[in-house]
Amino acid sequence: MIQHSLKRRFLAGAAALGVAVVAGCTHLQVAYLNSYDSIAFEPSGDDLLVSGTLNQFSLASFEQAIAENPETTRLVLMSVPGSVDDETNLKLGNRVRDLGLDTHLTADSEVHSGGTDLFLAGVERSMEEGAIIGVHSWAEGNRAGADFPKDDPVHESYVSYTARMLGSADFYWFTLDAAPVEDTYIMTPADIAKYGLLTKPVVKN
Structure with missing residues (x-):
């Protein structure tokens, strides 16, 4: 995968995992x-609970989990704080959609960056009040x-993926301006509604 995408996803994931990001060590x-x-x-x-950083092994791990369940x-x-292999992560998301999973x-x-991308893959996408979505x-x-x-x-792979999952690439362009690579922007209820991240109303606690 081209370098920019690895860097994008890694920095978000590293921050969430408490890993120090040092110039020259990326x-x-x-x-x-x-x-x-x-x-x-x-x-x-009927659920699969997903936790951890997405990487080059995630698609194979998912296929094994689906075969067993x-x-x-x-x-x-x-x-899911992020991904260090966007190429694999986008393949995983497309596979989730192909299987018709929610x-x-x-x-x-709490999902950020590549974790948010994976969330988009659901045919039906739902959340409970209190969940955090970062971009x-x-x-x-x-x-x-x-x-x-x-x-x-x-931009091509991200545009294609986002358009498939949400019907347009507007959400992708929003993420580019939402926060710099070393930071994360927590989406508001208005943001989530505007970009159509959910297909069902938020579940109130």
Whole structure:
């Protein structure tokens, strides 16, 4: 995967995991977080509970979990701080949609960046009041995502994915301006409604 996307997803995930982000060390930190299976799919009835950082092993882990739990109808994302392999993460999201699965956030759930992208994959997307959805931009060197023209090929995979999941790419363009790569923006109820992240009303506690 091209470098900008790895950097975008890693920084969000690292911050949420409490990993220090040091200039010049990003490649090593990304390599470490991409060196072992860091995501867990735990069956619970018809649900698969998802926790951890998404990486190059996540699609294979998901396929194994689905094979072992064919009754699964929904992914419940618990704490998913981000992804260090966007190419795999987008494939995973497309696979979730192909299977017709739903996604859900509990009142204690927290997803950021690549975790938010995975949430979008649900045919039906629901959340309980209190769940946290975070987004931010990516950066390549000193250039942020919004610095690249909208017709630049660097955007293509994200635009295609977001348009498939939500019907348009508006949400992707929003994430580029929402927060810089080293930070995260917590979406408000108005944001969530505006960009159509949910297909069902928020469940009040």
